[in-house]
Amino acid sequence: MKTxxxxxxxxxxxxxxxxxxxxxxxxxxxxxxxxxxxxxxxxGLGEIVLPKVWSMETARKVHDPxxxxxxxxxxxxxxxxxxxTSALPMTWPVRGxxxxxxxxxxxxxxxxxxxxxxxxxxxxxxxxxxASMDCALTAAEIxxxxxxxxxxxxxxxxxxxxxxxxxxxCFINNASVAAQWFRDQGAARVAILDVDYHHGNGxxxxxxxxxxxxxxxxxxxxxxxxxxxxxxxxxxxxxxGEGCNVNYPLPFGTAWDTWSLALDxxxxxxxxxxxxxxxxxLGVDTFERDPISAFKLKTADYPKMGARIAKLGKPTLFVxxxxxxxxxIGVNAVGVLTGFEGR
Amino acid sequence: MKTxxxxxxxxxxxxxxxxxxxxxxxxxxxxxxxxxxxxxxxxGLGEIVLPKVWSMETARKVHDPxxxxxxxxxxxxxxxxxxxTSALPMTWPVRGxxxxxxxxxxxxxxxxxxxxxxxxxxxxxxxxxxASMDCALTAAEIxxxxxxxxxxxxxxxxxxxxxxxxxxxCFINNASVAAQWFRDQGAARVAILDVDYHHGNGxxxxxxxxxxxxxxxxxxxxxxxxxxxxxxxxxxxxxxGEGCNVNYPLPFGTAWDTWSLALDxxxxxxxxxxxxxxxxxLGVDTFERDPISAFKLKTADYPKMGARIAKLGKPTLFVxxxxxxxxxIGVNAVGVLTGFEGR
Ligand SMILES: [Zn+2]
Ligand SMILES: [Zn+2]
Numbered sequence: 001m002k003t004x005x006x007x008x009x010x011x012x013x014x015x016x017x018x019x020x021x022x023x024x025x026x027x028x029x030x031x032x033x034x035x036x037x038x039x040x041x042x043x044g045l046g047e048i049v050l051p052k053v054w055s056m057e058t059a060r061k062v063h064d065p066x067x068x069x070x071x072x073x074x075x076x077x078x079x080x081x082x083x084x085t086s087a088l089p090m091t092w093p094v095r096g097x098x099x100x101x102x103x104x105x106x107x108x109x110x111x112x113x114x115x116x117x118x119x120x121x122x123x124x125x126x127x128x129x130x131a132s133m134d135c136a137l138t139a140a141e142i143x144x145x146x147x148x149x150x151x152x153x154x155x156x157x158x159x160x161x162x163x164x165x166x167x168x169x170c171f172i173n174n175a176s177v178a179a180q181w182f183r184d185q186g187a188a189r190v191a192i193l194d195v196d197y198h199h200g201n202g203x204x205x206x207x208x209x210x211x212x213x214x215x216x217x218x219x220x221x222x223x224x225x226x227x228x229x230x231x232x233x234x235x236x237x238x239x240x241g242e243g244c245n246v247n248y249p250l251p252f253g254t255a256w257d258t259w260s261l262a263l264d265x266x267x268x269x270x271x272x273x274x275x276x277x278x279x280x281x282l283g284v285d286t287f288e289r290d291p292i293s294a295f296k297l298k299t300a301d302y303p304k305m306g307a308r309i310a311k312l313g314k315p316t317l318f319v320x321x322x323x324x325x326x327x328x329i330g331v332n333a334v335g336v337l338t339g340f341e342g343r
Numbered sequence: 344m345k346t347x348x349x350x351x352x353x354x355x356x357x358x359x360x361x362x363x364x365x366x367x368x369x370x371x372x373x374x375x376x377x378x379x380x381x382x383x384x385x386x387g388l389g390e391i392v393l394p395k396v397w398s399m400e401t402a403r404k405v406h407d408p409x410x411x412x413x414x415x416x417x418x419x420x421x422x423x424x425x426x427x428t429s430a431l432p433m434t435w436p437v438r439g440x441x442x443x444x445x446x447x448x449x450x451x452x453x454x455x456x457x458x459x460x461x462x463x464x465x466x467x468x469x470x471x472x473x474a475s476m477d478c479a480l481t482a483a484e485i486x487x488x489x490x491x492x493x494x495x496x497x498x499x500x501x502x503x504x505x506x507x508x509x510x511x512x513c514f515i516n517n518a519s520v521a522a523q524w525f526r527d528q529g530a531a532r533v534a535i536l537d538v539d540y541h542h543g544n545g546x547x548x549x550x551x552x553x554x555x556x557x558x559x560x561x562x563x564x565x566x567x568x569x570x571x572x573x574x575x576x577x578x579x580x581x582x583x584g585e586g587c588n589v590n591y592p593l594p595f596g597t598a599w600d601t602w603s604l605a606l607d608x609x610x611x612x613x614x615x616x617x618x619x620x621x622x623x624x625l626g627v628d629t630f631e632r633d634p635i636s637a638f639k640l641k642t643a644d645y646p647k648m649g650a651r652i653a654k655l656g657k658p659t660l661f662v663x664x665x666x667x668x669x670x671x672i673g674v675n676a677v678g679v680l681t682g683f684e685g686r
Contacts (some may be wrong), residue, residue: 088364093572
């Protein structure tokens with residue numbers, strides 16, 4: 001299958017994130033995408049192509065346009081105040097605070113449009129974020145054009161980004177934009193399978209009241225794992241979306257034997273939903289040696305994951321999400337893709 | 344007037360807070376209370392007494408008991424994971440995330456019960472927080488016992504703390520607990536005048552739907568100042584509390600000539616409300632050289648502030664809140680109190 005990759009991802013390299021009460025170097029760093037790209041070449045997965053430049057039209061259907069405008073100007077506002085290192089928020093509009101009046105200063109806006117202190121904005125962030133979305137849409141177009149599958153090597157990732165907030169290293173929800181684009185191209189029903197270790201709270205939130213996009217998540221139980229405040233099993237969708245969301249929260253230490261049962265169940269649900277296209281939010285932080293995660297998947301499990309998804313027999317877009325054990329990230333991510341291709 | 348002070352405040356000394364995209368040493372530090380205490384002694388304001396030890400009964404009427412229980416155990420949970428420096432949250436339950444399922448781990452709980460990365464918890468935080476509340480209640484009892492006024496030298500401060508969250512250096516909302524206690528003692532109507540530079544979002548939130556406690560805030564406009572997401576002029580109370588909340592957001596650079604007009608208006612409103620007791624949330628970060636604020640009050644203005652409040656002719660409890668220009672913090676805070684006493 002083809003891979004869509006943009007070197008512009010490297011323009012986004014945040015300095016710090018808050019973890020364990022301290023500033024630590026960002027886990028989500030440029031080398032991640034380069035390891036995956038190198039592995040794509042090493043196994044000869046297929047052609048690597050640059051993304052086309054897309055308009056923001058589709059993104060505006062899944063994100064608040066004011067939020068997207070904020071992303072485009074955040075660094076300039078931050079730098080205008082004399083800051084040189086990554087922009088990070090420091091106050092959030094939790095319950096009891098207002099969400100209807102955007103502040104007029106960058107410190108306030110950063111909090112207004114975020115859910116955590118884990119999405120740092122630098123001078124090159126918007127360029128990378130836009131290129132990441134362009135990768136997803138270009139790969140989606142390849143699939144819509146008749147390819148069995150395509151791989152959007154997106155960076156930064158997207159699945160924590162909600163309708164109007166960044167967080168968890170994510171800014172634009174690439175998988176959601178792609179799913180929306182498939183809908184706009186005529187696919188009646190789209191399924192998103194999120195296999196990243198972390199719950200894709202942004203994706204769930206975006207489609208929670210919609211009946212046309214099914215969302216399944218297999219992830220670390222939010223009772224004890226980031227993002228903590230979404231991803232429970234009782235979240236099944238609302239209104240027109242009732243029954244179109246399913247969560248499989250799993251405990252620390254989950255290995256393939258249990259994890260794969262959840263994948264089977266998620267695939268069955270996507271099939272029953274009648275999905276015409278599958279979008280996979282492909283994070284490989286489920287790996288046993290991932291530095292910030294606690295599942296126990298092994299390198300040999302990733303091709304089996306791809307093979308199971310292939311069994312759905314649907315056009316499939318893979319959108320890269322998380323995964324932080326940089327040495328193995330390429331092998332594991334591409335392992336899913338070669339497994340999908342049955343080789 | 345008497346001052347209620349506990350040396351236990353010094354047990355709370357956070358290491359870091361997030362500001363301008365970095366960890367910076369906490370502005371809210373023990374020396375603040377010591378400067379104020381020294382000035383109380385220097386001018387001979389009156390006896391300095393230790394607080395009595397109070398139960399949590401009154402606090403449970405203005406805060407979620409589960410939140411208070413969390414505060415009491417947070418450091419132990421944090422330390423049990425091998426952490427040695429201040430506990431700080433890193434993810435918050437903003438819109439689109441759930442507020443009905445408390446996480447089971449300390450990282451999740453810290454975010455669940457907070458609004459920012461500015462309330463760090465250390466080994467001694469609970470001891471100091473409890474002593475701070477005890478100071479407020481003991482001083483309230485002195486006022487209820489017939490004193491014209493009393494000064495609760497609280498540290499940490501309280502006015503950003505809401506029904507179930509910490510933030511802005513605040514954990515228990517001391518002024519709100521004291522106001523509730525006055526109500527329980529038989530005062531039909533209580534007014535809280537918050538003159539700290541920052542909007543007392545927690546206090547407003549706690550009493551927003553109640554008609555028995557009037558809350559007035561004079562503060563930096565939240566459009567451009569912390570806490571950003573509350574404190575606008577259109578927030579007037581809700582339900583039984585409609586008309587019992589008033590905000591005077593003022594622009595950067597506001598000096599006494601304008602600031603005092605807001606104080607006049609707030610006092611007139613408190614009088615019209617029929618307040619039998621006045622609780623003053625006394626922050627002096629309105630000072631022209633405060634390191635994190637942008638008003639332009641001068642040292643000579645603080646006695647005038649006290650004199651204006653004295654004109655209300657009501658029993659008055661002063662509860663210490665913010666103020667970060669440590670050299671002048673004592674002179675300015677005690678200036679309000681001597682001004683109140685007309686000397
Ligand atoms: Zn992840
Ligand atoms: Zn303040």
